[in-house]
Amino acid sequence: MARRIRAAAAFAYDFVIGDDWRPAAGVAAALAITYGLSRAGIAAWWLVPAALVVLLPASLWRASRGR
Amino acid sequence: MGAGALFITVFIACAVEAVEATTIVLAAGTARDWRSASAGLLAALAVLAAVTAALGPAVTTLPLQALRLVVGALLLVFGLQWLRKAILRASGRKPLHDEDAIYRQQLAAARAAARRSARLVPDLYGFTLSFKGVLLEGLEVVFIALTFGGNARRVPLAAVAAACGVAVVALAGLAVRAPLARVPENAMKFAVGVMLTAFGTFWGAEGAGASWPGADAALLVIVPAVAAFALLLVAVTRRVPSASPAAAAERAAAASTEVS
Secondary structure: OHHHHHHHHHHHHHHHOOOOOHHHHHHHHHHHHHHHHHHOOOOOOOHHHHHHHHHHHHHHHHHHOOO | OOHHHHHHHHHHHHHHHHHHHHHHHHHHHHHOOHHHHHHHHHHHHHHHHHHHHHHHHHHHHOOHHHHHHHHHHHHHHHHHHHHHHHHHHHOOOOOOOOHHHHHHHHHHHHHHOOOOOOOOOOOHHHHHHHHHHHHHHHHHHHHHHHHHHHHOOOHHHHHHHHHHHHHHHHHHHHHHOOOOOOOOHHHHHHHHHHHHHHHHHHHHHHHOOOOOOOHHHHHHHHHHHHHHHHHHHHHHHHHOOOOOHHHHHHHHHHHHOOOO
């Protein structure tokens, strides 16, 4: 049973996160900060696009360098 | 999101997934046994129907803002994964997706495997190959249809678009009885990566409480902006020197064994 749960968790991780966990962590952080800023009444629509501009090239760079 | 944009996005995304599933079912049927491959296909469709029946109503009952946050985050993570692979392929850092090559590889593996039968299935290998292929690609179809449909509050329309995408590809595969190598799969994957990332950005930020300037019209800027940025990254990645030859060879070997 435990082995099946581990296998299901590994499948879910691979399905959603894939080869590089950092973009997923970055997206989670960007959305959390967006939430915090919005609650504080600060315009935060720009934050997720700004995060993409950093996260995607960084992930590509790591893939290109074989890391 | 307009009904037309929703239909086209879901249709293309699901058609791409169906191309891969069709290749696997064709390989299983040709190399092993059509009855077992068909049984695997039907069993996978039954599991997918159960997943859709369980998740579909849940998606439509969630409050819109919570749904947009969760689904936006998932689409964004998923879209970045697609876009990353698409950019690496377009820039020559990863082999292009080649349905002919995948078909030959699956065919060779299927022909080499030993034959074992079960009570209702003449060939377990053919059944399992077909079942796994359809289930894995089908889960992506379900994910895309439910997330896009749920967020736009148009799940039935998204389901119809997904079904049409899958049906068109499946019928084409059945008609030619060969992998659909002429489908511009790499370009379609690139476009789908752009759409998933753009809509994930829009819905994720909105779900987290942000208000986009221009409301829904912001998508008319976000989609082309993501596409332009991705194309820029393709050009830049082409110019960046590769890692050491050993690391590059290792990556190429790993990529050549990857199916999806």
